[in-house]
Amino acid sequence: MPETLSPPPSPALVSDLVRDTARRFAAAGVPDAQVDAELLVAHVLETSRGGVQAAAVRGDRMPDTAATALAPLVDRRCQREPLQHLxxxxxxxxxxxxxxxxVFVPRPETEMVAQLAIDALRAVASDSPIAVDLGTGSGAIALAMATEVPHARVFAAENSVDAFIWTKHNVARVGADNLTLAFADLAVAFPELDGTVSVVASNPPYVPDDAIPRDPEVRLYDPPAALYGGPDGLDAVRRLSEVGLRLAHPGGTIVIEHGEWQGAAIREILTADGWRSAATHQDLTLRDRATVAVRP
Known part of the structure; x- marks a missing residue:
């Protein structure tokens, strides 16, 4: 009698893979393990997080090719490689x-920094206000200003070769015709704009040199040049204050992202340099996140 072969195993359920992935992430200390599990499964399925949740409810099974692609990505995320790199x-x-x-991975808290810059730009009584993003990295703040205030002219500077590659890619990807990108150090960027800029924005390096970021995603994967800002973390802020005074016209605004304990020190720096009405704003977690001031 011929041997009876067992049927091949059925592909795993999407819901099971999400659950198992979230469990592994939680054990590895990944924040928001469930969210990251759903997003990573969505990536290999080429769908959205909502699409994964719907597939789990329907009892869909994971295609073999997607399951095979998922496995090494889960291993890398358990090593705390940023989800965005995967x-x-x-x-x-x-x-x-x-x-x-x-390139520095843009964080949700920087979205409110962009909002402050966008609000200041929209308030300018001009048909073509000018904004500058210094140390633009991925281009996040600059592209947000360019796309959300389309009548503005936005200029962005980045001086890291590695980051600049990503910036160029994102400018082309978004297709913001009103954005001009330059490979330049923030200290000397855009001299042709001196005295004409309405908004100077930046998310500079602000971690003190001897501080060790808690999250491995930051400590191990973000470029050091985008993190560390001198003994007190404020070296770049001091340069930004001086450069901002050069670039901004009277009444122009500077917007600087910083750490939650640095607001008072940055207000002092800006005020001592001659900026007026320095004020610190909180992010959605009620942490001091950005300081804004006005050029006299």
């Missing part, structure tokens, strides 16, 4: 930005 993209406001090794 998917290749980072959401930022209405944008989806390409990111990877060599």
């Amino acid at each position: 998917t290749g993209v980072a959401p930022f406001r209405s944008l989806e930005l390409a990111v990877g090794p060599g």
